[in-house]
Amino acid sequence: MGNTVTTKKPADAKPSTAACTLSMKAIQDIMDVLGGKWRISIVTCLCFSPRRFSELLKMVDGISGKVLSRELKDLEMNKLISRTVKDTQPITVEYAITDYGNSFKELIQIMAEWGVKHRKKIIGH
Amino acid sequence: MGNTVTTKKPADAKPSTAACTLSMKAIQDIMDVLGGKWRISIVTCLCFSPRRFSELLKMVDGISGKVLSRELKDLEMNKLISRTVKDTQPITVEYAITDYGNSFKELIQIMAEWGVKHRKKIIGH
DNA sequence: CTGTATCCACCTTGATACTG
DNA sequence: CAGTATCAAGGTGGATACAG
Numbered sequence: 001m002g003n004t005v006t007t008k009k010p011a012d013a014k015p016s017t018a019a020c021t022l023s024m025k026a027i028q029d030i031m032d033v034l035g036g037k038w039r040i041s042i043v044t045c046l047c048f049s050p051r052r053f054s055e056l057l058k059m060v061d062g063i064s065g066k067v068l069s070r071e072l073k074d075l076e077m078n079k080l081i082s083r084t085v086k087d088t089q090p091i092t093v094e095y096a097i098t099d100y101g102n103s104f105k106e107l108i109q110i111m112a113e114w115g116v117k118h119r120k121k122i123i124g125h
Numbered sequence: 126m127g128n129t130v131t132t133k134k135p136a137d138a139k140p141s142t143a144a145c146t147l148s149m150k151a152i153q154d155i156m157d158v159l160g161g162k163w164r165i166s167i168v169t170c171l172c173f174s175p176r177r178f179s180e181l182l183k184m185v186d187g188i189s190g191k192v193l194s195r196e197l198k199d200l201e202m203n204k205l206i207s208r209t210v211k212d213t214q215p216i217t218v219e220y221a222i223t224d225y226g227n228s229f230k231e232l233i234q235i236m237a238e239w240g241v242k243h244r245k246k247i248i249g250h
Numbered sequence: 251c252t253g254t255a256t257c258c259a260c261c262t263t264g265a266t267a268c269t270g
Numbered sequence: 271c272a273g274t275a276t277c278a279a280g281g282t283g284g285a286t287a288c289a290g
Binding site: 022025027028059103113118 | 141142144145146147148149150151152153154156160162165166169170173184185186229231232233235236239240241243
């Protein structure tokens, strides 16, 4: 990471400014979709199994109904999750990860592993 | 992901609820440190090269001085970055990634790659 | 240059009540 | 069950001015 630049801007003092900027943009793109307080948690949860609204409400710790509703809508708009209404009585709604959303799974898995590995350090400030 | 659970809770309707919860917690831990609108960008930037305050102000697009200052303080408290005052005239301050912060590099690299790969899809909503 | 202090507008959220 | 509407309250960010 950092020394594979072929461009030659006049004088940037630092090398690889372009590569850096590119990475930052790419990560911003992800964060536009997955950022915020809740979205990663929701997607992570759905990566394991489809869930109903009320199940997510319980599993995503601390989220309120209003916010969950909105976040699910956003994620659906971005094609990361799907929403299926089942005409049970009363109706239930199932949210599931899409194929596209599933491509985050790899990422999420790595993050989760990292989180577990570094847990002590993070918690102990 | 999802079928390696050995616990056997009474009846969770879904398997691997425990693993799911664990992953969500782990990711929350990361997000406590790296979440928010700016922190990942700052760390990503510093992964490439140490930077001065004013450099970061330019490179992290849209951030204000007040917020950058605060975020840097947080990241320093969490030992992800270091702060070095150089007694030039006038003084300059250099922020750099720590060894610990550097362990995020792997993660960031993967995220950046993913972002680049999926750029079109994300941008095209 | 590297910040901090203050003021203020905006956004997000939680609680509650309500609909289909 | 699965949301939506409303409102009040707090947090967060930007601009500006200022300090070391």
